Amino acid sequence: MNITSDIYQVGGSSLSHPADAAVYLIRSGASAALIDAGTGKAAEEILQNIRETGTDPSSLQYLFLTHCHYDHTGGAEKIRSLTGCKIVAHSLDAEFIESGDSEVTAASWYGSWMEPAKIDIHIEGAQADFKVGQIDIRAYHTPGHSPGSMVLTAVSDNLLVLFGQDVHGPLNDALRSVRADYERSLEFMLSLDADILCEGHFGVFRGKSNVRDFIESFL
Numbered sequence: 311m312n313i314t315s316d317i318y319q320v321g322g323s324s325l326s327h328p329a330d331a332a333v334y335l336i337r338s339g340a341s342a343a344l345i346d347a348g349t350g351k352a353a354e355e356i357l358q359n360i361r362e363t364g365t366d367p368s369s370l371q372y373l374f375l376t377h378c379h380y381d382h383t384g385g386a387e388k389i390r391s392l393t394g395c396k397i398v399a400h401s402l403d404a405e406f407i408e409s410g411d412s413e414v415t416a417a418s419w420y421g422s423w424m425e426p427a428k429i430d431i432h433i434e435g436a437q438a439d440f441k442v443g444q445i446d447i448r449a450y451h452t453p454g455h456s457p458g459s460m461v462l463t464a465v466s467d468n469l470l471v472l473f474g475q476d477v478h479g480p481l482n483d484a485l486r487s488v489r490a491d492y493e494r495s496l497e498f499m500l501s502l503d504a505d506i507l508c509e510g511h512f513g514v515f516r517g518k519s520n521v522r523d524f525i526e527s528f529l
Contacts, residue, residue: 311325311514312363313334313471313506313508313514314466314469314471314506315466315467316336316337316338316445316464316466316467317334317335317336317337317464317466317471317508318334318335318337318359318363319332319333319335319508319514320333320334320335320359320360321333321346321347321348321352321356321359322348323511325355325356325359326351326352326355326356326359327348327349327351327352327355329348329349329351329381329420330348330349330351330352330356330381330385331348331379331381331382331475331476331511332475332508332509332510332511332513333345333346333347333348333356334346334473334508335360335363335365336442336447336464336466337363337365337369337442337443338442338444338445339444340369341371341442341443342365342369342370342371342442342443343371343372343374343440343442343447344360344370344372344373344374344389344395345374345376345462345473345475346373346374346375346376346382346383346475346510347373347375347382347383347384347385347386347388347389348381348382348384348385349380349381349384349385349420349422350384350385350386350387350388350389351384351385352385353385353389353392356385356389357389357392357393367392367393368393368394370389370393370394370395371395371396371442372395372396372397372398372431372440372442373386373389373390373393373395373396373397373398374398374399374447374449374460374462374473375397375398375399375403375407376459376460376461376462376473376475376476376510377399377400377403377455377456377458377459377460377475377476378399378403378404378406378407378411378414378415378456378458379415379416379476379485380412380415380416380417380419380420380424381416381420381510382475382476382510383399383407383424384415384417384424384425386427387425387426387427388425390427396430396431397427397428397429397430397431398429398430398431398433398449399429399432399433399458399460400432400433400434400449400451400458400459400460401432401433401434401458402456402457402458403456403458403459404429404458406424407424407426407427407429408426408428408429409426410423410424410426411424413484414456414484414485414486416484416485433449433460435451436450436451437449437450437451445464445465445466446464446465447462447463447464448462448463448464449461449462450462450463450498452474452495452498452499453488453491453492453495454479454481454487454488454489454490454491454492454493454494454495454496455476455479455480455481455485455487455492455495456485456486456487457486459476459495461473461474461475461495461499463502463504470502470503470504470505470506471504471505471506471507471508472499472502472504472506472507472508472521473508474499474507474508474509474510474525475509475510476509476510476511477496477499477509477510477512477524477525477528478509478511478512478528479528493529496525496526496528496529497529499525500522500525500526503518503522504518505517505518505521506521507520507521507524507525509524512524
């Protein structure tokens with residue numbers, strides 16, 4: 311699904327596997343990056359969807375994992391093995407991905423287990439910047455849903471696109487969720503004033519007012 315001239319949805323419950331959260335592709339010139347990886351149950355379908363955008367999967371520089379949960383990260387190791395990309399995550403969630411913790415990653419909620427994946431780039435602190443071709447990508451630490459949850463932003467077609475994969479939560483002690491952190495993170499997302507929100511489960515929201523209304527509905 312084409313979102314802007316540079317951004318596509320290439321995975322999700324209707325595009326790859328029913329248990330997959332949304333997977334987004336950013337491409338610029340001969341470079342590309344993925345936002346999240348799905349469960350791994352349909353990695354080949356995700357790669358085929360990438361090819362159908364006219365993008366060679368071997369051009370993937372980065373796989374950004376917005377947080378540790380299985381529906382977003384279970385396919386990380388498989389996608390890395392098939393493309394050679396570098397996996398990026400916040401250090402506070404990296405430990406659960408690298409150890410294959412099936413409880414904190416919620417893999418057990420899906421009747422499955424978390425395949426450990428080595429994180430190539432550990433983000434420390436509040437933000438980090440990356441470049442994919444001519445597109446600048448900024449990752450922000452937005453804890454609450456999980457300790458190391460992140461959102462990412464990119465400008466495409468002169469629009470600020472926010473990749474806020476689990477804006478909606480949920481919050482659960484087993485996931486190490488913290489409500490006060492979550493609410494602060496929602497307020498921060500509102501402050502970004504994005505034109506487009508690419509969410510992990512509820513689709514794509516276009517227009518500043520629609521983005522704001524969706525985020526505010528969880529405060």
